[in-house]
Amino acid sequence: xxxxxxxxxxxxxxxxxxxxxxxxxxxxxxxxxxxxxxxxxxxxxxxxxxxxxxxxxxxxxxxxxxxxxxxxxxxxxxxxxxxxxxxxxxxxxxxxxxxxxxxxxxxxxxxxxxxxxxxxxxxxxxxxxxxxxxxxxxxxxxxxxxxxxxxxxxxxxxxxxxxxxxxxxxxxxxxxxxxxxxxxxxxxxxxxxxxxxxxxxxxxxxxxxxxxxxxx
Amino acid sequence: xxxxxxxxxxxxxxxxxxxxxxxxxxxxxxxxxxxxxxxxxxxxxxxxxxxxxxxxxxxxxxxxxxxxxxxxxxxxxxxxxxxxxxxxxxxxxxxxxxxxxxxxxxxxxxxxxxxxxxxxxxxxxxxxxxxxxxxxxxxxxxxxxxxxxxxxxxxxxxxxxxxxxxxxxxxxxxxxxxxxxxxxxxxxxxxxxxxxxxxxxxxxxxxxxxxxxxxxxxxxxxxxxxxxxxxxxxxxxxxxxxxxxxxxxxxxxxxxxxxxxxxxxxxxxxxxxxxxxxxxxxxxxxxxxxxxxxxxxxxxxxxxxxxxxxxxxxxxxxxxxxxxxxxxxxxxxxxxxxxxxxxxxxxxxxxxxxxxxxxxxxxxxxxxxxxxxxxxxxxxxxxxxxxxxxxxxxxxxxxxxxxxxxxxxxxxxxxxxxxxxxxxxxxxxxxxxxxxxxxxxxxxxxxxxxxxxxxxxxxxxxxxxxxxxxxxxxxxxxxxxxxxxxxxxxxxxxxxxxxxxxxxxxxxxxxxxxxxxxxxxxxxxxxxxxxxxxxxxxxxxxxxxxxxxx
Numbered sequence: 150x151x152x153x154x155x156x157x158x159x160x161x162x163x164x165x166x167x168x169x170x171x172x173x174x175x176x177x178x179x180x181x182x183x184x185x186x187x188x189x190x191x192x193x194x195x196x197x198x199x200x201x202x203x204x205x206x207x208x209x210x211x212x213x214x215x216x217x218x219x220x221x222x223x224x225x226x227x228x229x230x231x232x233x234x235x236x237x238x239x240x241x242x243x244x245x246x247x248x249x250x251x252x253x254x255x256x257x258x259x260x261x262x263x264x265x266x267x268x269x270x271x272x273x274x275x276x277x278x279x280x281x282x283x284x285x286x287x288x289x290x291x292x293x294x295x296x297x298x299x300x301x302x303x304x305x306x307x308x309x310x311x312x313x314x315x316x317x318x319x320x321x322x323x324x325x326x327x328x329x330x331x332x333x334x335x336x337x338x339x340x341x342x343x344x345x346x347x348x349x350x351x352x353x354x355x356x357x358x359x360x361x362x363x364x365x
Numbered sequence: 366x367x368x369x370x371x372x373x374x375x376x377x378x379x380x381x382x383x384x385x386x387x388x389x390x391x392x393x394x395x396x397x398x399x400x401x402x403x404x405x406x407x408x409x410x411x412x413x414x415x416x417x418x419x420x421x422x423x424x425x426x427x428x429x430x431x432x433x434x435x436x437x438x439x440x441x442x443x444x445x446x447x448x449x450x451x452x453x454x455x456x457x458x459x460x461x462x463x464x465x466x467x468x469x470x471x472x473x474x475x476x477x478x479x480x481x482x483x484x485x486x487x488x489x490x491x492x493x494x495x496x497x498x499x500x501x502x503x504x505x506x507x508x509x510x511x512x513x514x515x516x517x518x519x520x521x522x523x524x525x526x527x528x529x530x531x532x533x534x535x536x537x538x539x540x541x542x543x544x545x546x547x548x549x550x551x552x553x554x555x556x557x558x559x560x561x562x563x564x565x566x567x568x569x570x571x572x573x574x575x576x577x578x579x580x581x582x583x584x585x586x587x588x589x590x591x592x593x594x595x596x597x598x599x600x601x602x603x604x605x606x607x608x609x610x611x612x613x614x615x616x617x618x619x620x621x622x623x624x625x626x627x628x629x630x631x632x633x634x635x636x637x638x639x640x641x642x643x644x645x646x647x648x649x650x651x652x653x654x655x656x657x658x659x660x661x662x663x664x665x666x667x668x669x670x671x672x673x674x675x676x677x678x679x680x681x682x683x684x685x686x687x688x689x690x691x692x693x694x695x696x697x698x699x700x701x702x703x704x705x706x707x708x709x710x711x712x713x714x715x716x717x718x719x720x721x722x723x724x725x726x727x728x729x730x731x732x733x734x735x736x737x738x739x740x741x742x743x744x745x746x747x748x749x750x751x752x753x754x755x756x757x758x759x760x761x762x763x764x765x766x767x768x769x770x771x772x773x774x775x776x777x778x779x780x781x782x783x784x785x786x787x788x789x790x791x792x793x794x795x796x797x798x799x800x801x802x803x804x805x806x807x808x809x810x811x812x813x814x815x816x817x818x819x820x821x822x823x824x825x826x827x828x829x830x831x832x833x834x835x836x837x838x839x840x841x842x843x844x845x846x847x848x849x850x851x852x853x854x855x856x857x858x859x860x861x862x863x864x865x866x867x868x869x870x871x872x873x874x875x876x877x878x879x880x881x882x883x884x885x886x887x888x889x890x891x892x893x894x895x896x897x898x899x900x901x902x903x904x905x906x907x908x909x910x911x912x913x914x915x
Binding site: 335338353358 | 763
């Protein structure tokens with residue numbers, strides 16, 4: 150029998166700047182954000198961990214379960230209701246100084262987009278091969294531009310878009326899709342999407358998207 | 366009640382009462398005074414009856430009658446419509462079918478094309494009328510009051526009336542009675558529609574004589590009065606009322622003779638009333654009729670009234686040159702439309718302007734094609750399967766496409782237009798396409814350009830091996846300037862037969878001598894001359910000359 154897992158809110162007082170994390174912390178939807186022992190001293194990150202961090206508890210041993218622990222399924226429901234915490238506002242900076250994050254579960258198309266972006270001489274390009282990784286990488290490195298494939302297993306592009314925009318509405322997020330009609334433009338727009346890249350990706354359509362980020 | 370009782374000894378009436386449930390109902394109450402032999406009232410007898418069910422039945426009966434009337438109207442309307450639509454449609458299909466017959470002469474084809482165009486236009490105006498009519502019926506017509514220049518408002522209607530009267534060899538006069546306001550506040554589209562309608566009615570029903578337009582202003586009432594006077598067949602007094610009923614021309618036989626939907630006047634009347642005026646008619650059989658429409662102008666300052674009618678006269682006298690000549694433009698256009706006939710037609714218009722056209726069958730294709738190529742303009746039909754024009758435009762804008770997108774749609778409701786502009790369309794063009802407006806739109810968004818440089822390549826490969834053919838070709842080329850000169854002379858002398866025969870000869874050999882484009886131009890010219898439409902002929906001659914110089 151599989152072990153039942155419960156989640157409990159992180160205890161804000163335990164999270165202290167400059168000191169190792171007392172336990173692994175997750176978002177309410179189960180995305181692992183930080184591991185036990187890591188050290189954070191950025192105010193924004195600490196604030197997010199204090200307000201939105203959850204602990205994963207193994208509930209086989211029912212004696213130590215805190216009274217406010219809930220199942221992961223219930224915890225995920227808190228995602229939409231939880232208090233908003235946002236990163237400090239940052240204006241857009243020129244492409245050559247900016248960090249980009251690219252997430253795609255198909256490695257070939259991930260490589261292609263990364264290669265095309267390299268030609269634009271961005272300062273750094275982070276790769277992620279699924280939605281969870283993309284979210285964690287965003288939390289840790291705060292890229293200025295994010296490219297998210299829409300169809301990814303687990304957390305899809307739309308979910309990641311939603312979370313990133315709630316933390317940082319000014320971050321440029323571009324959804325990448327293989328097919329124009331698979332896109333729910335209306336929903337993406339309500340979450341605040343900035344651009345769409347429709348595959349096949351060429352120099353032309355990438356350049357158009359980048360000029361939305363910063364007109365030449 | 367007491368007075369009546371005292372005098373007559375009885376009273377009957379309806380009173381509101383309340384049931385134990387609290388529901389109010391109407392009650393029939395009759396009170397009879399009981400009098401003794403001396404006539405003194407000793408008591409009253411009251412009889413109550415519940416009226417509500419009787420009342421309800423009465424209402425139901427009224428509603429039933431109204432519904433039946435509406436049903437009858439609807440049946441009548443449908444019968445009329447199906448007849449009105451079927452007639453032109455039959456002609457269109459019939460003549461289109463004859464054109465598939467390869468033995469048909471060019472003259473027969475030209476005639477067929479004209480018939481198809483005429484009937485198609487008739488269907489179009491019929492549909493517009495029905496649409497307006499149903500909107501008026503449903504009280505859904507939206508008026509847009511704007512400050513409107515009166516001379517401009519009249520100019521378009523006057524223009525088209527002048528053309529129509531010339532065709533029927535009628536006299537046409539425009540009379541402005543000073544003082545007139547230069548600007549009025551009204552819905553220009555609707556006001557123009559009324560004036561246009563009255564004028565074309567007058568022209569339709571007048572065979573000899575004159576049609577006059579008389580414009581005056583009544584300052585006290587702030588009303589503009591526009592009268593259209595004709596010397597037509599006139600209307601009998603008892604029929605005047607019925608004139609404004611939908612589908613009622615004065616007589617069934619006139620319908621057959623004059624055509625038309627029979628909706629025009631009823632629409633005009635409703636519109637005039639909505640615009641704060643009315644339409645009046647006076648008529649004498651055999652003498653002619655006068656239709657006068659009044660329109661509210663909004664407050665007009667006496668200082669704004671014009672006594673010097675120079676401006677008005679100019680607007681009615683000078684006829685702007687109507688040009689439907691395709692401009693020469695440069696660029697790639699993406700056309701998204703799911704209808705094959707529309708694709709062909711619009712693509713034809715675009716190619717005529719020298720533009721490269723790429724066609725997408727739906728919004729998805731449009732978005733995908735725009736990813737791979739740089740288009741200078743996108744024409745986007747709004748209603749398409751798989752992905753409609755609104756979604757496609759929204760997505761295209763999000764992919765960073767920043768060239769103009771023009772919405773094409775048969776819907777011209779303001780809400781539709783606003784929705785299109787909101788998702789990122791630059792402008793909105795109603796369908797069916799009006800060529801003038803279409804070319805103007807293209808000229809607005811696209812740069813002027815040379816069109817011949819990619820259109821024509823003289824293909825002389827197979828001639829090299831055949832000295833005889835090469836000799837003939839040299840001869841043809843040497844003759845061309847002379848032929849062009851003869852065509853120019855024929856055009857100036859209006860010698861259409863000569864022009865046609867020249868065009869015909871050139872058409873026949875152009876392709877053989879490696880100039881397919883010349884054949885195309887000559888063929889077009891022959892067709893135009895046959896149809897008696899010479900508006901483009903001069904341009905075609907110049908196009909040929911241009912082609913030759915290359």
